[in-house]
Amino acid sequence: MLADIAKITIEAGNGGNGAVTFHREKYVAAGGPDGGDGGNGGNVVFVADKTLATLMDFRYRKKYKAENGTDGSGARCNGKNGADIIVKVPCGTIVRNINTDRIIADLVNDGDSFIAAKGGRGGWGNTHFATPTRQVPKFAKPGLKGEVKEIQLELKLIADVGLIGFPNVGKSTLLSVISAARPKIANYHFTTLQPNLGVVSISPENSFVVADIPGLIEGASDGVGLGHDFLRHVERTRMLIHVVDVSGIEGRNPISDFDKINEELEKYSSVLADKVQVVAANKTDLNMYPELLEEFKKEIEGRGYKVFEISAATNKGVKELINYVYTTLQKIPKEEFCQVQEDEVVDIYDDMFQVNVEEGVYCVTGGYITYLIESTNFEDYESVNHFQDALRRKGVIEALEKEGIQEGDTVRLYDIEFEFVY
DSSP states (O other), rough: OOOOEEEEEEEEEOOOOOOOOOOOBBBBSOOOOOOOOOOOOOOOOEEEEOOOOSSGGTTTOOEEEEEOOOOOOOBOOOOOOOEEEEEEETTEEEEEEEEEEEEEEEETTTOOEEEEEEEOOOOOOGGGGOOOSOOOOOOOOOOOOOOEEEEEEEEEOOOOOEEETTSSSHHHHHHHHHHSSSOOOOOOOSOOOOOEEEEEEEETTTEEEEEEOOOOOTTTTTTTHHHHHHHHTTTTOEEEEEEEEEEEETTTHHHHHHHHHHHHHHHHHHHTTTSEEEEEEEGGGOOSSSSHHHHHHHHHHHHHHHEEBBTTTTTTHHHOOOOOOOHHHTOOOOOOOOOOOOOOOTTTSSSSOOOEETEEEEEEEEHHHHHHHOOTTTTSSSHHHHHHHHHHHHHHHHHHHHHTTTTOEEEETTEEEEOOOO
């Protein structure tokens, strides 16, 4: 079974905390601060690997976490950076942020890589906070938390040409004839369960890749049958071979079949409907109604399509079809497969803050406030002074004054409350 969609959680490593230590040495009565910085957290990195074919592994493992950075220590020793976690995916995998619904990476070629979640920065040790007036800082900064994201991986086959058409029209047979691919072939009236890829060699130096896209049915664009799961694979192709059964042995109308398939493509994506199509009128060796073929060919060619009369079972017309497809491909440029969108940066430690008045209490919240609280040792006088200075420099005090705060009013910063004093 082809696994072409997977949802996982990725978590980058947290940064290590800065250390609060002081130099201790024999005959040195009062050494200065020497706390080292914390190490940076590891990243979550996706890498395209040509040896992988499906996303099946992600059905059994749902969470990927990078290593945390270690804490700093004394003697100005910085913590070790956390190791990145490398997540290998098949070539042709799209990485989508579920929360923002943005495509943040399209890993097409072997070795393509992308940092999907960045590790948190290590915190500063108390060495950074020593000043002429603050010679014994008893506080340091904690490491920042790593990014956490809900990710959807979508695998889209990479092929130059896609074979489309109703089930049982001969697509798998055609693929087996023109390439070394060996798909299961039988008189099934339901769709192939997974796409098959085949390489068509025109010469030792020239070839192209064909994908046998599972047969579509009416309503595929609305998710009926396997439609939604596999229509995405057609998006990668540059050209389509539309295979139609013109034998009439099953009582089907080939013109109606042709129109229904194109309607499904149009409903799913206008990009698919606009792709170059060449029509393979198949099963001509079984043609019980010659007038049906002539009517079909006249109608479809009248719409501007190139129609080839073929029999995949006997190789009739197949060589002419393939040569035409190869020549046409040379005129169709390879384009970017999808529009990668810059992901929204959600930083729990951003520089923003908000002031709200709730029942007479002035509440200050925001990423900056969270980080500042975590960085403060409220048992240490100098650390509290640093905290108050930081609030003033950031404009929090000014914002409170604009909201009308008076001396003696209560200020709440999450779980911390204090009385406002000028």
